Amino acid sequence: DQQVKQNSPSLSVQEGRISILNCDYTNSMFDYFLWYKKYPAEGPTFLISISSIKDKNEDGRFTVFLNKSAKHLSLHIVPSQPGDSAVYFCAASDWSGQFYFGTGTSLTVIP
Amino acid sequence: GAVVSQHPSWVICKSGTSVKIECRSLDFQATTMFWYRQFPKQSLMLMATSNEGSKATYEQGVEKDKFLINHASLTLSTLTVTSAHPEDSSFYICSARDQGSGSETQYFGPGTRLLVL
Numbered sequence: 001d002q003q004v005k006q007n008s009p010s011l012s013v014q015e016g017r018i019s020i021l022n023c024d025y026t027n028s029m030f031d032y033f034l035w036y037k038k039y040p041a042e043g044p045t046f047l048i049s050i051s052s053i054k055d056k057n058e059d060g061r062f063t064v065f066l067n068k069s070a071k072h073l074s075l076h077i078v079p080s081q082p083g084d085s086a087v088y089f090c091a092a093s094d095w096s097g098q099f100y101f102g103t104g105t106s107l108t109v110i111p
Numbered sequence: 112g113a114v115v116s117q118h119p120s121w122v123i124c125k126s127g128t129s130v131k132i133e134c135r136s137l138d139f140q141a142t143t144m145f146w147y148r149q150f151p152k153q154s155l156m157l158m159a160t161s162n163e164g165s166k167a168t169y170e171q172g173v174e175k176d177k178f179l180i181n182h183a184s185l186t187l188s189t190l191t192v193t194s195a196h197p198e199d200s201s202f203y204i205c206s207a208r209d210q211g212s213g214s215e216t217q218y219f220g221p222g223t224r225l226l227v228l
Contacts, residue, residue, distance in 0.1 A: 002114065002218075009216065034153065043147050043155035089219070098120055099204065101219035 003027045004092050006102035014110050019077040021105050023090035026071065030092035030100070035064060035075045038087045038104070047088075048075070080109045114138060115207050117220035124195055125228055132190045132223045134205030140185035141207035145217070146178075149202035161188045195227045 004025045013019045021035075031052040036044035050057040050064045050073075057064050063076045073090055087104045114137040124130050134144055142163045147155040159169045159180050167180035179191040188207075192199055204222040 036155070041157070043157040045155075046153040049153070091219075096120070097202070097224055098221040099202075099219070100221055101206075103216045103218060 002103070003030075004090060004100045004102045006088075006090060006105050008105050009103070010106040010108070012108045012110060013080045015082060016079045019075075019080045019084065019107055019109065021075040021077075021088050021090075021107065023073040023075075023102050024071060025073065025092050025100075027092070027094065027100070028068075028071065029094045031095065032093045033064070033066060033073050034091045034093075034099075035062075036089040036091060036101075037084075038089060044089055077107075080107075082109045082111050085109050115141075115205065115218045115220040117203075117205060117223050119223060120221065121224050121226075123226045123228065126196050127194055130192045130195055130225060132192070132203055132205075132225075134188045134190070134207070134220050136186045136207045136209075136218070139207075139209045139218075141188075141209065142185060144182060144188040144205055144207045146180060146188070146190050147204045147206070149204065149222075155204060158190075192225065195225070197227045200225055200227045 034049040035047045037047045038044040048059050048062045048064050050066050055066050065074045085108050087106045089104045090102045092100050116135045118133045144161040146158045158173045159167045161167045161180045161182040163182045169175045182188040202222050202224050206217040206219040
């Protein structure tokens with residue numbers, strides 16, 4: 001079964017507003033979490049990560065929040081820009097280095 | 112939920128040998144599978160798109176004679192790294208599209224870590 005889930009396949013947000021992308025996981029052994037951004041016909045590009053010893057990591061407009069007790073990860077983009085329109089994948093890894101990806105959320109930022 | 116598996120998860124081989132990596136969709140049919148290679152800073156480079164029953168489409172700069180892709184069935188695609196060299200050491204990930212879902216959802220495998228000595 002999927003160990004990392006993104007339950008919203010799509011999201012639309014007005015330019016300038018906040019985009020919140022969510023991700024849930026089931027394996028408590030995951031210790032590293034990543035967000036990727038993917039444009040059509042390209043590979044996923046690494047965006048931001050967080051280790052399990054933290055609950056927040058910020059990089060410019062992108063902030064990732066980790067709630068270990070809820071096994072929940074979220075990516076906040078603020079302010080959202082049209083260029084942020086893409087598919088966003090969350091991923092988790094454990095000590096073995098294997099990656100477990102979610103199925104992606106397609107974000108559309110409306111000008 | 113849909114699951115994609117990869118085998119093996121780890122492989123260590125000598126320089127000059129060939130390594131085969133399998134990507135399987137476990138509970139759905141995948142007419143299209145994708146192969147990626149992880150690069151520094153953790154981004155994934157699309158190597159090729161594998162279509163069931165036809166030749167794979169390789170991205171620019173990827174040697175098709177070195178990275179052989181076979182998609183013989185709707186649930187299995189294989190990537191063979193021929194005459195592997197240390198510079199081929201990397202993390203290879205496949206993903207698959209669910210033919211029946213009608214969506215563009217991709218399901219990723221857990222990856223295969225290749226170390227060439």
